[in-house]
Amino acid sequence: MESPSSALQPRDGRAGWVVVFAAMIGLAMGLSPLPFYTVGMFAPELQSAFGWTFASLMGAITVQSLVVMATGPMAGFAVDRFGPRPVALVSLVLFGLTFMSLSLSNGNLWIYYAQWMLMSVVGAGTLTATWTYTVNGWFEKHRGLAIGVASTGTGITGFLVKPFAAWLIGDFGWRTAFVVIGALPIVVGVPVVALLFRERGERAAINSTAPAIVEGGATLREALHDRRFWVMTFAFLLIAFALTAPTPNLENILKTRHFALAEIGAITAGFGLSVIAGRVIGGWLLDRFWAPGCALVILAMPALGSFMLAQPQVDTSHAVLSVIALGLGAGFEFDLLAYLIARYFGRRNYGTIYGCFYTVIAFGGGLGPVVYGWAFDTMGRYDVALMAGVGCLVAGGISLLAMGRYPIWREEPAA
Known part of the structure; x- marks a missing residue:
């Protein structure tokens, strides 16, 4: 039975969706999407x-x-120790300031790298673990969908920030663009998070003498x-490798299939939207089916997409379907990770455990594009690498079937 403090804030209610919105904005303004989607413009x-x-x-x-491989677990520990909202607010401010500092670049490449290193350290608190920690606590029946909607923040940034950056650079120059984009986490992210991002039971604990509650876990x-x-x-080492590797190589993969530049642009245009769809649809499915079984079925789609791209002849319709399938898989990956951690290990040390898995994903995801690029450099084609990706997705999906039933984690008064 829930304590009186938690009873004031039922799971799956309207208050939880307000938190989902705040998490979506916070994630959109964070370290994961902003540098990745703008570096190509600058x-x-x-x-x-x-x-x-x-x-x-x-x-x-x-x-x-x-x-991030090193700072991810540390950021997760900070979330467990100090709470997600303080970590998010401090990290958003410091991340924004360090991003703005890139406007001061003077031609020294090592200083430029040092700025990126600092940005990755102070911005680690804006990564997915911070936001999904809180969203998980607000939902039970609709947990997967809530995680999926919150995670669309990265896709929204990817869809909007490129044209925004292009306009800023074209009209005001790259230094001003760095300042304006760096200000977004502070001007947009901080107010939204400060006002709307709350842990379940937090307000009740303030207004009640009943003890605050925490969800149990490992x-x-x-x-x-x-x-x-x-x-x-x-499983996630294989999945991250296979889902991340094709993304930066996608245009060149299509080029090896003799598509013209204009065709490549049209074919890849739907990738970002399919990532958003993968997050929402995947989250909705996780609420209704056993997550490992759901993962095997959904991961079959990007596996099929990689298989189609590996064929000697690829027409436009197959290329479009392949790109959409890869985007759906890429969108589902982090939904699945957050959901599995919450279900199998609870929220007691969710941030720290998530940070450990983020290191695994960063390693697999960082290795994948390099291996695919090496395959092209040595063989002049991607078919062997793509078929390896198919094998990784199938093996990763099958491996998750060994997870077994969900354990039951009960809420208990905080110490």
Whole structure:
């Protein structure tokens, strides 16, 4: 039975969807989407200004991935220790300021990398674990859908920020564009999070003498001794590799299939929207079916997409279907991760456990594009790499079937 404080805030209610909206905005303004979706817009300007190579400029993404592998678990620990809202607010401010500092670039590539490193450290509190920690607590019946809607924040940023950055750079220059985009987490993200982002039971705990509640769950030590932790580690290493690898290589994959540049642009245009659809549809399905079984079925779609792209002849309709299938899978990945962690390990140390898995995904996701690029450099084609991706998705999906039934985590008074 829930305590009186939690009874004032039932799960799956309107208050929870307000929190989902705040989480969506916070995630949209964070470290995951803003640098990733704008670096390509700034790269030509920085190359022109300083003579840096594109490889050097794209190296900033590699720097970010490596740093996040280390800071992800630390950010998750901070969420467990201090709560998600304080971590989010501090991280949004510091992330915005460090992003704005890129406007001061003076041609020293090492300083540029150092700025990205600092941005990845202070911005780690804006990653998915912070937002899904709280969203999980507000929902039971509609938990998957809520996570999916909150996670659309990254897709919304991807859809809107590129044209916005192009307008700023074209009309005001790249230095001003860095400042304006860096201000978004502070001007937009901080007020929304401060006003609307609340843990379930927080307001009741303030207005009531009843004890605050927390949802039970495994400690990190217990999780590390649970075979399901290692099943998920193996599965998500393969899944992250196979879902991330095609994305930055997609245009070149289509080029090897003899599509013209205009055709490639039209074919890939739907990728971002399919990512958003994958988050929402995947979350809705997770609420209705056993998550590992649901994962196997959904991951079959990007596996089929990779298989179609690996064929000797690919027509336009097959290419479009493949891109949509890959986008649906990419959108589903983080929904699935957040849902599985909450169901199998609870929320007691959710942030820390999520941070550990984020490291796995960062490693697999960082390795995938490099391997696909190496395959093209050595063979001049992607078919072998794409078929390896098919195998990874199938093996990862099948592996999750070993997770078994959901354990039951009960709420208990906070210490």
